[in-house]
Amino acid sequence: MKEQLYQLLKEVCERFEFAQREEFTASWLAEQCAMSRNAASQYLNEGVEKGEIIKVNTRPVYFFDAAAVFAKCDAQLDKLVYASFKEFNDAMMIDFERLIGYKDSLRHVVEQCKAAITYPPNGLPILLNGPTGTGKSMIASLMADYAVCVGLMKKSDKFIAVNCSEYANNPELLTANLFGYKKGAYTGAEKDNQGLIQLADGGILFLDEVHCLKAECQEKLFQFMDRGVYHMVGDNENWYHSSCRLVFATTESPEDVLLKTLLRRIPIIVKIPSLDERPINEKKALVYSIFKKESTKINCEIAISSLTYQVLMNNSIPGNVGGIKNCIQAACANAFLNHRMNKNVLEIHLYDLPDTILNLLPTINVRLIDQKDDTMIFISRLNEAKPSDSKLIDAFAKILDEYQKYMKNGCSFQELISSSLDAINKYNDYLMFEKRLISNPNYDFTRKIVDKIFSIIMNRYSLKVSNNDILLISRYVYEYSQVKDDIRTWIKEHAPLIASLRELVQQKMPRESAIADEISENIKLNLDIEFDEMTQFRLVLMVRGFADPMKESENTVGVILCHGYSTASSIAEAVNKFLGQYIFDAIDMQLDVSFDKITNQLNDYLKKKQAFEELVLLVDMGSLEEIYKGIKHNTGCNIGIINNVNTKLALEIGSGIMQGKSIESLLEKASQENISSYNYINNRERNKVILSVCATGVGAAEKISDLLATSLPVPIDGEIISYDYQTLVENGLNDRIFDRYNVEFIIGTMNPKVEGIPFIGLEELVMNDDLNRLRELMRNFLTEAQVQIFAQNIIKNFSLDNIVNHLTILNAQKVLEDVQEVVRQLERMLQYSLPAAEKVGLYVHLACLIERLITKNEVQLLESPDEFIANHKEFIEIVKESFSVVNERYSVEIPVAEIIYIYNYIQNS
Numbered sequence: 001m002k003e004q005l006y007q008l009l010k011e012v013c014e015r016f017e018f019a020q021r022e023e024f025t026a027s028w029l030a031e032q033c034a035m036s037r038n039a040a041s042q043y044l045n046e047g048v049e050k051g052e053i054i055k056v057n058t059r060p061v062y063f064f065d066a067a068a069v070f071a072k073c074d075a076q077l078d079k080l081v082y083a084s085f086k087e088f089n090d091a092m093m094i095d096f097e098r099l100i101g102y103k104d105s106l107r108h109v110v111e112q113c114k115a116a117i118t119y120p121p122n123g124l125p126i127l128l129n130g131p132t133g134t135g136k137s138m139i140a141s142l143m144a145d146y147a148v149c150v151g152l153m154k155k156s157d158k159f160i161a162v163n164c165s166e167y168a169n170n171p172e173l174l175t176a177n178l179f180g181y182k183k184g185a186y187t188g189a190e191k192d193n194q195g196l197i198q199l200a201d202g203g204i205l206f207l208d209e210v211h212c213l214k215a216e217c218q219e220k221l222f223q224f225m226d227r228g229v230y231h232m233v234g235d236n237e238n239w240y241h242s243s244c245r246l247v248f249a250t251t252e253s254p255e256d257v258l259l260k261t262l263l264r265r266i267p268i269i270v271k272i273p274s275l276d277e278r279p280i281n282e283k284k285a286l287v288y289s290i291f292k293k294e295s296t297k298i299n300c301e302i303a304i305s306s307l308t309y310q311v312l313m314n315n316s317i318p319g320n321v322g323g324i325k326n327c328i329q330a331a332c333a334n335a336f337l338n339h340r341m342n343k344n345v346l347e348i349h350l351y352d353l354p355d356t357i358l359n360l361l362p363t364i365n366v367r368l369i370d371q372k373d374d375t376m377i378f379i380s381r382l383n384e385a386k387p388s389d390s391k392l393i394d395a396f397a398k399i400l401d402e403y404q405k406y407m408k409n410g411c412s413f414q415e416l417i418s419s420s421l422d423a424i425n426k427y428n429d430y431l432m433f434e435k436r437l438i439s440n441p442n443y444d445f446t447r448k449i450v451d452k453i454f455s456i457i458m459n460r461y462s463l464k465v466s467n468n469d470i471l472l473i474s475r476y477v478y479e480y481s482q483v484k485d486d487i488r489t490w491i492k493e494h495a496p497l498i499a500s501l502r503e504l505v506q507q508k509m510p511r512e513s514a515i516a517d518e519i520s521e522n523i524k525l526n527l528d529i530e531f532d533e534m535t536q537f538r539l540v541l542m543v544r545g546f547a548d549p550m551k552e553s554e555n556t557v558g559v560i561l562c563h564g565y566s567t568a569s570s571i572a573e574a575v576n577k578f579l580g581q582y583i584f585d586a587i588d589m590q591l592d593v594s595f596d597k598i599t600n601q602l603n604d605y606l607k608k609k610q611a612f613e614e615l616v617l618l619v620d621m622g623s624l625e626e627i628y629k630g631i632k633h634n635t636g637c638n639i640g641i642i643n644n645v646n647t648k649l650a651l652e653i654g655s656g657i658m659q660g661k662s663i664e665s666l667l668e669k670a671s672q673e674n675i676s677s678y679n680y681i682n683n684r685e686r687n688k689v690i691l692s693v694c695a696t697g698v699g700a701a702e703k704i705s706d707l708l709a710t711s712l713p714v715p716i717d718g719e720i721i722s723y724d725y726q727t728l729v730e731n732g733l734n735d736r737i738f739d740r741y742n743v744e745f746i747i748g749t750m751n752p753k754v755e756g757i758p759f760i761g762l763e764e765l766v767m768n769d770d771l772n773r774l775r776e777l778m779r780n781f782l783t784e785a786q787v788q789i790f791a792q793n794i795i796k797n798f799s800l801d802n803i804v805n806h807l808t809i810l811n812a813q814k815v816l817e818d819v820q821e822v823v824r825q826l827e828r829m830l831q832y833s834l835p836a837a838e839k840v841g842l843y844v845h846l847a848c849l850i851e852r853l854i855t856k857n858e859v860q861l862l863e864s865p866d867e868f869i870a871n872h873k874e875f876i877e878i879v880k881e882s883f884s885v886v887n888e889r890y891s892v893e894i895p896v897a898e899i900i901y902i903y904n905y906i907q908n909s
């Protein structure tokens with residue numbers, strides 16, 4: 001009786017969705033099995049206790065067969081009794097939640113998939129790209145579940161997966177299967193046959209291993225992607241329509257294996273990380289989940305030897321998630337077949353692993369193996385919370401130890417600083433080299449904000465911070481946000497000691513402490529992370545590193561040269577102190593010194609310097625011409641000399657140097673305002689460069705540089721340099737970059753308007769609508785044919801997400817959503833659908849536009865807009881209405897000049 005009841009429950013579970021249906025109640029089941037409701041209820045509850053049946057404790061109570069639930073929704077539930085259906089549904093994880101890592105390493109992947117599937121009216125084509133076994137097929141099928149869940153697809157709409165590699169030798173068959181064929185289309189085609197594109201109408205067609213798709217088939221696919229219609233094989237007259245969404249996948253690098261024409265039509269390309277690139281906790285969760293499923297399948301506990309577990313965790317198992325899953329399933333099957341069961345626990349040992357893995361062992365250097373300690377671990381233990389990261393606490397503890405030593409006069413302040421730096425550097429090494437880099441939008445966002453904060457603050461104090469530093473700090477901030485609670489507890493325990501260390505540091509390094517405070521205030525403001533006092537100390541040490549004399553890191557050497565035993569030194573000291581930075585060295589000369597001796601002294605000094613590009617010499621008197629001639633170190637470096645130096649003049653020049661101004665223009669201005677004359681000798685050969693800029697920071701500018709560099713078809717005779725936008729705006733042509741290089745043109749998201757230097761906007765480049773202009777700008781680097789390839793490569797390499805993510809200080813995801821909303825509205829109101837590639841161009845343009853409007857940098861009109869306003873009233877209204885979401889959110893209004901731009905863009909598309 002009991003068995004019959006269980007069997008029936010299993011069958012109904014396999015037949016129906018798990019909803020509130022009477023088939024799942026004790027009364028219905030009892031009636032079918034001709035038993036009393038009480039008995040059925042008792043048996044069902046026994047099943048719950050044995051872990052075989054799930055119970056939803058509502059009125060009436062519902063029961064489900066646990067194995068059927070696991071099989072059907074590929075989920076694993078941590079408990080079997082639920083208070084409500086909502087709780088049960090949440091636990092079943094209906095769509096992307098089933099992906100382990102969906103909140104972490106796959107968070108961005110999931111967001112991209114959701115965006116692609118929801119994009120109206122029929123989603124955007126999307127390409128999933130990642131090594132074998134990383135979950136591409138699973139993600140594609142979850143996209144379908146998600147679409148059903150949010151009401152974009154009906155339950156009856158199909159998800160159809162086609163593996164193109166299976167048709168590698170018969171491309172015609174794939175074409176016929178995809179598009180359908182008419183009777184007689186080829187030998188054997190005995191009747192009309194609908195294609196998979198038709199069958200997937202309203203649903204999703206998933207083309208796996210799409211790189212195996214032959215060119216003929218791709219042609220037909222383009223037609224379909226562009227217009228939503230296609231011809232069946234054997235019928236070139238009638239058009240057929242399908243509104244299926246397209247999802248592609250490939251394990252290969254898309255740029256290398258897919259036709260560019262296909263890539264152009266896929267606006268969203270998603271990179272799926274390999275298992276080795278994901279955080280170790282995710283691997284742990286995956287291993288646990290796979291074992292848990294096996295345990296449910298065989299209905300018994302599983303215990304795994306610690307050695308086997310180490311092998312699984314510490315080695316790179318080929319085939320990523322799929323590979324590790326196969327490996328675990330094979331190990332369970334081996335153990336099961338060999339009846340390795342101990343008190344209803346299936347024991348897995350190293351020798352149960354498949355040979356393919358065991359064969360790898362000697363070559364893959366298994367660490368952590370202690371044969372004697374091969375204890376068995378119950379798999380439920382694998383799910384336990386991880387211990388917090390204590391490495392940072394170790395570093396802080398080391399610093400406090402040193403501080404205690406300092407207090408007891410056991411070491412000097414300098415020694416305290418240097419051992420603190422050692423401890424911090426050790427932690428930095430751990431962060432950068434040992435801890436896996438988790439690339440996810442949270443981290444990317446943190447990095448963007450940190451970049452911005454440091455750009456502003458470092459600019460203000462004229463400190464130099466390298467990209468590596470930014471990367472390190474971003475990692476630190478990100479990791480810190482994960483462990484801050486543990487740190488706080490530790491800090492509390494050591495509060496008095498830490499407070500006195502802070503006092504000491506503030507007293508000894510007031511400037512660095514103030515800058516560090518400013519950094520942490522901004523981090524708090526923008527990232528909502530409050531640093532503790534030890535981290536504050538860490539920042540002070542870091543700022544101290546940035547404050548190294550500029551002359552060492554910069555390419556300009558400043559020297560003050562005066563008669564008198566300390567005239568030069570006094571001026572230099574006063575100016576350096578005043579500017580808060582070491583700008584000038586001083587050479588003091590005896591009053592009656594000969595000219596030769598002066599130049600000898602100067603040359604001796606220059607000999608000791610590292611390579612530099614520019615020398616600024618401030619002298620009290622003497623012939624500029626003769627001093628220049630006396631300098632031996634003059635090959636390849638520009639030399640500026642000005643006389644009649646005094647503190648005011650040195651201060652003017654020093655602060656100009658700090659602001660990155662051109663030395664020649666500085667000297668010219670100073671000579672006009674003082675009774676000085678100057679000489680500037682240009683010895684350096686100036687290389688040609690392209691400058692990339694972005695108002696939101698150098699990080700975004702570097703993304704643009706990367707895009708250009710990777711798109712160049714041949715190496716060019718010149719450099720692409722990422723440069724600070726604000727400095728360019730402030731200095732214009734007087735910026736030092738123009739002394740050092742021949743700047744051919746500037747590319748960026750906003751025009752810094754440097755007189756005489758052409759500018760091209762990023763969106764113009766990506767939209768690629770004016771090849772002539774690009775040709776003109778690149779004329780000194782590329783031939784006409786090469787420019788064409790360059791332009792195509794830019795489109796190919798451009799990733800919307802990547803760039804927009806660096807564009808604005810605003811939340812890029814939000815900006816993208818708003819931009820999509822604007823375009824959606826525009827298309828709806830204009831009753832016009834933009835082609836996919838053009839749409840991407842418009843997205844970038846609008847993202848840049850929002851940034852422009854916020855920073856009040858809108859485009860200027862060359863002609864009066866009156867005629868346009870008179871002739872396009874309706875269009876202007878439509879654009880304004882489409883922009884209402886942007887107007888509200890960012891409190892900006894779209895000006896006519898921008899509307900004209902959008903008009904022309906849509907006209908051209």
Ligand SMILES: Nc1ncnc2c1ncn2[C@@H]1O[C@H](COP(=O)(O)OP(=O)(O)OP(=O)(O)O)[C@@H](O)[C@H]1O
Binds near residue numbers: 130132134
């Ligand atoms: N993040 C994940 N969470 C849970 N299971 C996963 C995850 N990623 C992959 N899997 C599981 O790993 C196995 C392999 O995944 P899948 O077949 O989707 O990979 P794939 O990238 O399509 O592989 P291939 O390129 O070889 O076709 C599947 O059983 C899938 O359910």
